[in-house]
Amino acid sequence: MSLRLAYLGPEGTFTEEALRLMKPGAERLPCATVSAALNACRAGEADGAVVPLENSLEGAITTTLDEFAWGEPLLISAELLLPVQFSLLARPDTELRHIKRVYTHPAAITQCRGFIARELPDAVVVAAPSTAAAAQEVSLPGSPYDAAIAARIAGEHYGLVEIAANIGDRSDTVTRFVRVSRPGPLPEATGSDRTTLVVFLADDHPGALLEMLTEFSVRGVNLSRIESRPTGEGIGRYFFHFDFEGHVSDARVGEALSGLHRICGEVRFLGSYPRADGVAPQIKRGTADADFAEAGDWLTRIRSGQV
């Protein structure tokens, strides 16, 4: 039976491209939102889901971060870095000067800010559920929108023409996607892994963030992303999202997690999985697995009086 993966649809989204690259043979279940894709996975309607997590220009995809923190637990099992290039797409015979209403995903609005300001200064830009949903809508006769901003492939899929190509503010923008599934066995450590966590404070006090960071720092664990997100319980109440180098089976990572578990209110483990860029972590002196094992043996010896 083939793997069934939920994603932000309809056909032609960047998320679909990421899914195809991650699992070429998988059956694809398009969903209207990132939350719906994750819930399809939670409910067992899909074996997993592919969702965007962060963008090199715009930063974190906050819906994804919040879903990971609050919903039924899910585990990340893989990541992919996808270069994103946007096109301005319209029905045949549309000219740039005729475009007054543009439809696209909010992430694309942010990433194409320069082009919109320069070429479409008078256009109204409306937020769509996804770039492909925007292209699909624009393709309908009688659509209130003149153009969509989406991947070129979405234009081909929905019969739109490309009015302008590569309209992103930068040509090297990359979105990081992750594949998630319901909790189960973790991917094996590869030597080039990443771990993702959500941490809730036990209580707010001076130095709380520094205490958390110290758990990583003293074990030589290198962070690659830290984000604070509001808990919704009032101004100034936040929880934290971390990505860092290493696998939970590495001694230094395991020790840092145990430390956080001791001092924080809740630590939600979101998975250890191979890094898309294959970069191996820098191991600081005294923080390799062998160093932790040797220190453990030493402690056992002195506790038994072998000084």
Ligand SMILES: O=C(O)C(=O)C[C@]1(C(=O)O)C=C[C@@H](O)C=C1
């Ligand atoms: O709308 C899409 O095509 C998506 O896959 C979503 C999304 C995002 O959420 O960032 C993915 C990649 C691009 O950065 C723009 C939009």
